[in-house]
Amino acid sequence: MSTANDIGGTGKTGGTAAPWRAVVLTIFPDMFPGVLGQSLVGRALADGVWTLDAIDIRDFAFDRHRSVDDVPFGGGPGMVMKPEIVDAALAAAIAKAPANAPVLYLSPRGPRFDQERARALAASPGVVLLCGRFEGVDQRVLDKREVAELSLGDFVLSGGEPAAHCVLDACVRLLPGVLGAAESLGEESFEDGLLEYPQYTRPASWDGRDVPSVLTSGHHANVKAWRRAQAEKITAERRPDLWAKRQAQTQH
Numbered sequence: 001m002s003t004a005n006d007i008g009g010t011g012k013t014g015g016t017a018a019p020w021r022a023v024v025l026t027i028f029p030d031m032f033p034g035v036l037g038q039s040l041v042g043r044a045l046a047d048g049v050w051t052l053d054a055i056d057i058r059d060f061a062f063d064r065h066r067s068v069d070d071v072p073f074g075g076g077p078g079m080v081m082k083p084e085i086v087d088a089a090l091a092a093a094i095a096k097a098p099a100n101a102p103v104l105y106l107s108p109r110g111p112r113f114d115q116e117r118a119r120a121l122a123a124s125p126g127v128v129l130l131c132g133r134f135e136g137v138d139q140r141v142l143d144k145r146e147v148a149e150l151s152l153g154d155f156v157l158s159g160g161e162p163a164a165h166c167v168l169d170a171c172v173r174l175l176p177g178v179l180g181a182a183e184s185l186g187e188e189s190f191e192d193g194l195l196e197y198p199q200y201t202r203p204a205s206w207d208g209r210d211v212p213s214v215l216t217s218g219h220h221a222n223v224k225a226w227r228r229a230q231a232e233k234i235t236a237e238r239r240p241d242l243w244a245k246r247q248a249q250t251q252h
């Protein structure tokens with residue numbers, strides 16, 4: 001029985017460091033690497049900076065139809081993923097993942113994923129991500145395995161896979177060597193509690209619109225001050241929650 005689909009990490013090695021290891025549990029293993037096989041993150045996968053195993057939860061089903069779900073106790077619509085099948089799949093995933101890798105269930109009930117969590121996950125040796133389908137997973141297996149939940153936001157997806165793509169993309173681009181210029185991390189949205197300033201490229205005048213003159217002045221200190229002021233203004237206007245948090249932090 002093939003329980004896992006070795007998708008990445010067979011290419012060149014990404015230096016001397018051990019690769020960051022992601023193990024995803026899904027009933028749609030063909031969705032991986034999917035978007036994660038392209039661009040920066042895809043190149044890092046091919047280069048062995050990180051590895052991705054997609055474990056097919058259906059491989060742990062034992063009936064003829066390979067069913068992984070059943071009707072909810074207490075009634076109601078939809079189906080629930082069966083605890084014994086998810087438990088066996090989780091055991092296989094945990095065995096494949098590095099020791100101490102967090103085990104997370106993508107779920108709208110979890111704390112919201114953000115840049116801080118992306119940084120923490122990228123700093124861990126890897127992650128195990130459980131993607132739900134149907135109405136979700138039987139609570140007992142989450143309790144038994146002490147699986148933490150993680151949400152992408154206050155909306156409902158049809159499955160955890162697109163959420164896993166987002167979480168993995170955000171983590172992998174933080175791994176050393178994945179982004180070209182080291183600076184491109186430091187000034188990004190959220191890295192210092194601010195949203196990013198507006199960006200412009202050539203031509204300096206387009207469609208009757210000129211780029212702000214400070215950006216073509218060649219005066220680096222003024223450019224820096226302007227960008228900071230814009231980042232603060234945009235954050236205060238658009239995200240009073242982030243702004244308040246930052247104000248509180250900078251006062252201590």
Ligand code: SAH
Binds near residue numbers: 132
């Ligand atoms: N009945 C559930 C929703 C199930 S949606 C509820 O009301 O909370 C099916 C699966 O999609 C979930 O098991 C979860 O893995 C995934 N999912 C849906 N919305 C998500 C979100 N905002 N963040 C992360 N995963 C989500």
